[in-house]
Amino acid sequence: MELPLHSLNHCLEFERAVLWLSENLSFDVDARVNLFEGNIRVLGGLVSAHILATDSMNRLIQGSYKNQLLDLAKDLGQRFLPAFDTPTGLPYAWINLKYGLMKNETTETSTSGCGSLILEMGALSRLTGDPKYESASLRALRKLWSMRSSLNLLGTTLDVETGEWIEHSSGIGAGVDSFYEYLFKAHILFGKEDFWRMFHSAYLAVQKYFRHGPWYHEADMRTGKATYWQLTSLQAFWPGLQVLVGDIEAANSSHREFVHVWKKFGVLPERYLLDHQMVHPTEKYYPLRPELAESTFYLYQATKDPWYIEVGEAIVDSLNLYTKVEGGFASIRDVTTMQTEDHQHSFFLAETCKYLYLLFDDSFLVDRNYIFTTEGHPLPVLSAWHERLPEIYIPSNRTCVKKEKPKRASAMSLQVCPALSLNSRHGEQLVESACHIPDA
Structure with missing residues (x-):
C-alpha cells in the first residue's frame, strides 16, 4: 500500500529530524537544567518519538532506524539519576547534565517536580529493560504520597533532604x-x-x-x-x-x-x-x-x-x-x-x-x-x-x-x-x- 503524498512528506520530515538529532544532539554539556521540565519535554519527547519511529502502523521512518532516539533518551535518563541520591529518595529540582549535582544546590522542589516523573522514566525502563529509571521515580512518588496529610492532601513545595513541607497551601494548579x-x-x-x-x-x-x-x-x-x-x-x-x-x-x-x-x-x-x-x-x-x-x-x-x-x-x-x-x-x-x-x-x-x-x-x-x-x-x-x-x-x-x-x-x-x-x-x-x- 502506497502512502498518500502528504503522509509521505510528513514521514520524510520526521526521518530528517531523527537523523539531525542523532548527529547533532549531545547532553554532555555544562548546563544546569530543571529535572521536571527536562523530563516532560526532552526525555518524554525522545521516548515518544522513538515509539512512533518503531511503530509499523505509522511507518514514519522509511529507511533504517537504529534506535538513535532511544539511545539519546537513555543517556539523558542516566544523567538525571544523580538527582535522586537524597536521604528521602525525593529528587533535587535541578541537575547539571555534565557534572551531576552541584555544590550548594537548592533542596526545595515542588510536588509536581518529584511526583510527575513516572510516565517518562517508567517508559524508558520498559523500552531499555533497565528498571533503574522507573525504580527511582517510583520511590520518589511513593515517598511523596507517604507525606500526605490525614486529609489525603499534599502541599506545594517541600525539602528533598528532610522530607518536610515548605508550603502547606495546595490546589490543582501550579506546583x-x-x-x-x-x-x-x-x-x-x-x-x-x-x-x-x-x-x-x-x-x-x-x-x-x-x-x-x-x-x-x-x-x-x-x-x-x-x-x-x-x-x-x-x-x-x-x-x-x-x-x-x-x-x-x-x-x-x-x-x-x-x-x-x-x-x-x-x-x-x-x-x-x-x-x-x-x-x-x-x-x-x-x-x-x-x-x-x-x-x-x-x-x-x-x-x-x-x-x-x-x-x-x-x-x-x-x-x-x-x-x-x-x-x-x-x-x-x-x-x-x-x-x-x-x-x-x-x-x-x-x-x-x-x-x-x-x-x-x-x-x-x-x-x-x-x-x-x-x-x-x-x-x-x-x-x-x-x-x-x-x-x-x-x-x-x-x-x-x-x-x-x-x-x-x-x-x-x-x-x-x-x-x-x-x-x-x-x-x-x-x-x-x-x-x-x-x-x-
Missing part, C-alpha cells in the same frame, strides 16, 4: 497539577492498582476540600480550610483529567467556567482572582498555554457534543487574532491590553497546537490506545507494559456495556469506561463515575 494527572495515567499505562488507589483517595480529597461549585480554590493541606480563591490557567487541565476518570458532568461544569473567562478577555489570564472577579495585578500574562484546548479535546472525544468544536474554533480564532506574528506566535504580556512579548514556549507546539489539531482530526488515535504525557507526548497503552492489564483498557473491549440506559464512554478514542469498578467483571457493574462526588 501540584501533574501529580494528580500522573497517578491516574500511570495506572492506565502500567496497570498497577496502587496507582489507582492513590489517585482515588487524592481525587476524592480534591473534590471535598478544593471544589466550590464549578471552581477549585486552594486550601491548607492540614486543615482543608480555604487559603486562596483564585483561578490559574494551569487548572484548566483538570476537566480533561476528569474525563479520563469518567466524571463528565463535573468536567463540563468547570470547563464552561474557564471558557467564560477566556471569552471575557480573548485568552486565559495566568491568574484570576475569583473573590474579586479580576485579573491578578502582577500575573496578567498568557504564555500560549494549552490546558483549555486539552480539556476541550477530551470533552469532545467523550461526548461528541459539537459545542466543543465551536469552543476550539473560538480558541483558534483568538490565537490568530491576538498572538500570531511573523514567524510564529507570541505570548501575551498583558491580557487587558493584549500587548505581546517576543516569546513562544515549546509547549505551544507540543501541546496547544497538537490538541487543537486532534480536536478537528483524531485519525491518529484510531485503532490505537494512547495516553498523553503532561507535555502532550503520546505513549501507547501496551499490554506488555502491564503487570495486570485492566479489561477496560483492552482494545477488544472498546464499547461500554449498556444496561437500562447508555453510559458515556470517556477517554479520547480509547472509548473505554474508566468509570467501571476495577473489581467488576466484563463490564457488569457500571457506575456513572468511580470518583464522582454529587453536588451538595
Whole structure:
C-alpha cells in the first residue's frame, strides 16, 4: 500500500529530524537544567518519538532506524539519576547534565517536580529493560504520597533532604497539577492498582476540600480550610483529567467556567482572582498555554457534543487574532491590553497546537490506545507494559456495556469506561463515575 503524498512528506520530515538529532544532539554539556521540565519535554519527547519511529502502523521512518532516539533518551535518563541520591529518595529540582549535582544546590522542589516523573522514566525502563529509571521515580512518588496529610492532601513545595513541607497551601494548579494527572495515567499505562488507589483517595480529597461549585480554590493541606480563591490557567487541565476518570458532568461544569473567562478577555489570564472577579495585578500574562484546548479535546472525544468544536474554533480564532506574528506566535504580556512579548514556549507546539489539531482530526488515535504525557507526548497503552492489564483498557473491549440506559464512554478514542469498578467483571457493574462526588 502506497502512502498518500502528504503522509509521505510528513514521514520524510520526521526521518530528517531523527537523523539531525542523532548527529547533532549531545547532553554532555555544562548546563544546569530543571529535572521536571527536562523530563516532560526532552526525555518524554525522545521516548515518544522513538515509539512512533518503531511503530509499523505509522511507518514514519522509511529507511533504517537504529534506535538513535532511544539511545539519546537513555543517556539523558542516566544523567538525571544523580538527582535522586537524597536521604528521602525525593529528587533535587535541578541537575547539571555534565557534572551531576552541584555544590550548594537548592533542596526545595515542588510536588509536581518529584511526583510527575513516572510516565517518562517508567517508559524508558520498559523500552531499555533497565528498571533503574522507573525504580527511582517510583520511590520518589511513593515517598511523596507517604507525606500526605490525614486529609489525603499534599502541599506545594517541600525539602528533598528532610522530607518536610515548605508550603502547606495546595490546589490543582501550579506546583501540584501533574501529580494528580500522573497517578491516574500511570495506572492506565502500567496497570498497577496502587496507582489507582492513590489517585482515588487524592481525587476524592480534591473534590471535598478544593471544589466550590464549578471552581477549585486552594486550601491548607492540614486543615482543608480555604487559603486562596483564585483561578490559574494551569487548572484548566483538570476537566480533561476528569474525563479520563469518567466524571463528565463535573468536567463540563468547570470547563464552561474557564471558557467564560477566556471569552471575557480573548485568552486565559495566568491568574484570576475569583473573590474579586479580576485579573491578578502582577500575573496578567498568557504564555500560549494549552490546558483549555486539552480539556476541550477530551470533552469532545467523550461526548461528541459539537459545542466543543465551536469552543476550539473560538480558541483558534483568538490565537490568530491576538498572538500570531511573523514567524510564529507570541505570548501575551498583558491580557487587558493584549500587548505581546517576543516569546513562544515549546509547549505551544507540543501541546496547544497538537490538541487543537486532534480536536478537528483524531485519525491518529484510531485503532490505537494512547495516553498523553503532561507535555502532550503520546505513549501507547501496551499490554506488555502491564503487570495486570485492566479489561477496560483492552482494545477488544472498546464499547461500554449498556444496561437500562447508555453510559458515556470517556477517554479520547480509547472509548473505554474508566468509570467501571476495577473489581467488576466484563463490564457488569457500571457506575456513572468511580470518583464522582454529587453536588451538595
